[in-house]
Each structure stands twice: as C-alpha cells, then as structure tokens.
Amino acid sequence: LQGIGHMQVGLLAHQVRAEPQAFPNTTVSTGGYGVNVSGRISPNLWKEEDNLTWAWYLGKGIGSYITDLRTLGGQDGVYNPETNTIEALPVAAGYVGYQHWWSKSLRSTATFGWVYVDNLDIQPDSALRYTLRYSINLSWSPIPRLDLVGEFLSGQRHNKDGQRGNASQLQLGTRFRV
Numbered sequence: 001l002q003g004i005g006h007m008q009v010g011l012l013a014h015q016v017r018a019e020p021q022a023f024p025n026t027t028v029s030t031g032g033y034g035v036n037v038s039g040r041i042s043p044n045l046w047k048e049e050d051n052l053t054w055a056w057y058l059g060k061g062i063g064s065y066i067t068d069l070r071t072l073g074g075q076d077g078v079y080n081p082e083t084n085t086i087e088a089l090p091v092a093a094g095y096v097g098y099q100h101w102w103s104k105s106l107r108s109t110a111t112f113g114w115v116y117v118d119n120l121d122i123q124p125d126s127a128l129r130y131t132l133r134y135s136i137n138l139s140w141s142p143i144p145r146l147d148l149v150g151e152f153l154s155g156q157r158h159n160k161d162g163q164r165g166n167a168s169q170l171q172l173g174t175r176f177r178v
Contacts, residue, residue, distance in 0.1 A: 005042055010037075011036075014032050016076045020079055028084060028086050032059065034062035034091075038054060039055075040052070047101050050098070050100050053096070053098075056094040057093045057094065060089065068115040068131050072128060089117055090118035109135075109136070115128075124160070125160050126160070128160075129159055131156065134153070135151055136152055145177040145178070147175045147177075151173075154168040
C-alpha cells in the first residue's frame with residue numbers, strides 16, 4: 001500500500017484460565033487464538049487528507065481484546081460445570097470508518113462496526129449474540145493540539161434468544177495533545 005496507506009496483521013495465542021467457584025484453588029484452562037488485519041488508506045475521493053480505516057478480528061477466546069465484549073467482562077470463554085472445563089468462544093468483529101476533512105481545522109468521521117459471537121449451547125439465552133454500532137462526529141481544532149468533539153452513536157444488541165435492544169447517545173469531549 002505504499003503511498004496510499006498501510007496495513008498490519010497481528011496474531012495472538014494465549015491461555016484462557018479461570019478458577020471455578022465450585023472448586024476453589026483449582027484452575028481450568030484452554031487455548032485462545034486470533035488474527036487481526038487492519039489498515040488505513042487515502043482513497044482521494046473528496047480531499048487528499050481524507051482516509052478510510054478498517055479492522056477485522058477473528059478467533060476463539062479473544063473477547064477481552066474486543067471493546068464490546070471487554071465491557072461485558074471479557075467473554076473469552078464459558079465455564080462448563082458438567083465437564084469442569086472452559087470452552088473458548090468463537091468471535092468475529094470488525095469496523096470501517098471514513099474521515100473527511102472539511103477544512104484544516106474541521107473534520108468528520110462516520111463509522112460502522114459489528115461484533116458476532118458464535119454462542120455455545122451451555123451459554124444462557126441472555127448471552128450476547130451480536131452488536132451493530134454506528135457513529136458520526138464533528139471535530140474542530142481551533143488551535144493546534146486542541147480538539148473539541150461532538151459525536152452521535154447508535155447501536156443494537158441481539159442476544160442468543162433473539163431478544164434485542166437499541167441505544168443512542170450524544171457525546172461531547174475534548175483532547176489536548178502535548
């Protein structure tokens with residue numbers, strides 16, 4: 001991608017461990033693994049400064065590396081009390097975002113992201129199955145190193161049993177870069 005952007009690939013192998021409540025001082029574990037492919041390109045659709053970013057994640061036992069799942073406690077694996085084992089959860093996730101520069105101090109980014117968990121039979125019906133998330137923001141840099149940002153986010157959660165919910169929020173923030 002020389003001259004128009006970059007791409008990177010990451011591989012992960014780790015151990016997923018837990019101490020079951022029914023068996024104190026006993027550790028059960030399983031392997032986890034995953035791949036991440038991400039990048040950024042400058043497609044020159046509107047302006048030379050505009051860019052498209054994207055990332056894709058796939059693996060088993062990698063929930064703690066994915067924001068939507070990390071906020072739920074990781075979701076790396078599920079304890080099976082019948083076999084006294086942990087089963088790593090298969091997960092896929094990704095996002096794509098486009099940033100447009102309106103001027104040297106004003107820019108917007110629109111993003112779409114998703115997370116999918118291939119639920120196991122031993123998980124409860126309320127377990128997360130997948131999420132969809134959309135966002136758009138406006139960032140203004142009135143002086144170098146200062147960003148003032150307003151962002152609208154909206155998302156959907158779908159559970160294993162088909163139950164679902166929606167949420168939206170407006171965020172305001174600032175960032176000062178030293």
